Amino acid sequence: MASVVEALNKDVTAHWSATSRLDISSQAHAYLEIKDSTNHLILYSDSDVYIRFDTRSFDTVDTTNDLILKASSFTDLRIPRGLGDYIVFHAKQVSSSASKYIRVVEG
Numbered sequence: 001m002a003s004v005v006e007a008l009n010k011d012v013t014a015h016w017s018a019t020s021r022l023d024i025s026s027q028a029h030a031y032l033e034i035k036d037s038t039n040h041l042i043l044y045s046d047s048d049v050y051i052r053f054d055t056r057s058f059d060t061v062d063t064t065n066d067l068i069l070k071a072s073s074f075t076d077l078r079i080p081r082g083l084g085d086y087i088v089f090h091a092k093q094v095s096s097s098a099s100k101y102i103r104v105v106e107g
Contacts, residue, residue: 021101024049024093029059030102034079034087038106041089043075045102048094053080053087061092068094 015037022030024047034041034053043051050066069075079087091102 015107017106019104019106021103022091023100024091024102025098025100027093027096029061030091031057031059032089032104033057034089035106036085038079040076040078040107042105042107043069043077043102044073045069045071045091045100047071047097047100047102049102050090050092050094051077052090053083054090055083055086055088057088059090059092061090063092063094 019032022032024030024045048071049069050061050063051069052061052066054060081087089104093100
C-alpha cells in the first residue's frame, strides 16, 4: 500500500503522534525507529541538524553528505519506504551545543 500512496503523491494517515523529543546535545547521535503506519515526519529542531534515513540503529550520519535541516523551522518529510520494512531516522547536531533537541511528529 505504501508504494501506491507514494506513487500517487498523497498524504494519508490514520494517526498523528508526537514522539518524545530526541536529544542531540553536544552532537549526540539520536535515532527513531519508524512505525509501519507512519507515512511522514514533521520535524522541528532548536539547532541545525544532519538527518538521514537508513536501516541501521547505530550512528551512520555522514557529516559530509547528509541533509542539513536549519534550526527553528518546521520540516515535513516523507518516509522512504523503498528502503525496506525496517526504517530508521537519524539526527545529529551540526555544531556542538548543550541542551538541544529535535521534536518529531509521526503522521
